[in-house]
Amino acid sequence: MVSNNSISSITTTTTGTGANSTQTVQLSLNSSVGTEAVTVNLTGSILDNSGNELNDVTTTLPNINTVSVSDKTNNDSILATGDSVGIIVETSDIAISSVTVNTSAYDARTENGTITLTQDGINSETGARIHAGVVTVGANATDGSSQPLLVNVSTEDGNTAIRTIQVTNVSVDTVVPTVGSVTPVGENKTQFNVEIESGPSGIDKSSITVADFAVENGDVASVDTSSVTDGSNQTQTVDLTLTDPVIGSSGIPTVTINSSSDGILDKAGNGQDIIGSEGDGSTDDGSSGGDETDDGGTDGDGDGDGDGGRERERERASTLELPQQSN
Numbered sequence: 001m002v003s004n005n006s007i008s009s010i011t012t013t014t015t016g017t018g019a020n021s022t023q024t025v026q027l028s029l030n031s032s033v034g035t036e037a038v039t040v041n042l043t044g045s046i047l048d049n050s051g052n053e054l055n056d057v058t059t060t061l062p063n064i065n066t067v068s069v070s071d072k073t074n075n076d077s078i079l080a081t082g083d084s085v086g087i088i089v090e091t092s093d094i095a096i097s098s099v100t101v102n103t104s105a106y107d108a109r110t111e112n113g114t115i116t117l118t119q120d121g122i123n124s125e126t127g128a129r130i131h132a133g134v135v136t137v138g139a140n141a142t143d144g145s146s147q148p149l150l151v152n153v154s155t156e157d158g159n160t161a162i163r164t165i166q167v168t169n170v171s172v173d174t175v176v177p178t179v180g181s182v183t184p185v186g187e188n189k190t191q192f193n194v195e196i197e198s199g200p201s202g203i204d205k206s207s208i209t210v211a212d213f214a215v216e217n218g219d220v221a222s223v224d225t226s227s228v229t230d231g232s233n234q235t236q237t238v239d240l241t242l243t244d245p246v247i248g249s250s251g252i253p254t255v256t257i258n259s260s261s262d263g264i265l266d267k268a269g270n271g272q273d274i275i276g277s278e279g280d281g282s283t284d285d286g287s288s289g290g291d292e293t294d295d296g297g298t299d300g301d302g303d304g305d306g307d308g309g310r311e312r313e314r315e316r317a318s319t320l321e322l323p324q325q326s327n
């Protein structure tokens with residue numbers, strides 16, 4: 001018998017042999033258990049081959065109250081490569097032995113793609129136990145929104161609740177700006193239009209400088225970004241002027257992003273050299289520091305400091321409403 005539910009079917013599997021064998025009984029329910037704790041009672045009895053009886057068993061699965069995901073690197077709700085992701089799971093007051101979250105959607109470099117959260121106190125309003133952890137987004141994270149996180153909560157008495165949570169308050173964008181086609185301007189072979197492709201987060205105009213470009217068999221004298229629209233996710237054109245005319249019959253040089261520069265970034269902070277581009281030394285304006293409630297994503301970084309929202313130490317956590325599936 002399952003609390004507030006009914007059983008549609010059961011399947012049993014056996015592991016081990018003889019006296020050490022274990023029977024696993026999988027119960028399929030007629031409706032989702034939602035966010036509630038689930039209690040399973042044995043109403044009849046189960047016998048072994050010698051007639052010994054198992055009865056009066058009550059098992060309770062833990063309640064997973066909330067799962068929250070926050071972009072700890074900055075305030076833009078976009079998880080870029082290298083961004084820190086805070087994950088908080090709150091559970092009911094049943095004694096919990098472990099809470100793990102599979103974060104493979106974020107390409108987080110954790111063992112088996114799974115992080116074990118650590119206990120982080122009690123929610124003073126609800127009494128729920130708080131479990132927290134931080135992972136770093138990898139370059140091969142799954143771009144887009146509604147990334148699934150598999151949350152696995154085990155109790156000290158050996159029960160485990162497993163839920164898949166769809167994360168909707170932050171999205172993932174790991175697309176790196178790239179150099180597109182190169183077109184000569186005029187006949188003197190020193191001036192070229194270079195296309196820059198950005199991802200969905202749009203180009204960070206202020207990140208484009210002369211040092212970012214490497215030209216095969218040439219040196220860049222200057223770069224003109226006046227036709228670049230800051231934040232646009234459309235193809236942008238910058239104008240490169242070389243110190244000397246290019247050599248070679250095509251008259252069109254190969255242009256790449258200089259690997260020793262700080263790269264060309266998008267607004268989410270994705271760039272070619274993520275280590276070198278981190279941190280701009282700007283100070284936190286503190287406008288949302290410590291704000292633990294969802295501000296509805298309206299701030300859009302809007303701080304006007306031209307740093308592309310790369311401030312550190314700002315955090316927004318918002319609590320997901322759980323649409324969940326039971327497993």
Ligand SMILES: [Ca+2]
Nearest residue numbers: 071078079080
């Ligand atoms: Ca971010």
Ligand SMILES: [Ca+2]
Nearest residue numbers: 207212262263
């Ligand atoms: Ca740059």
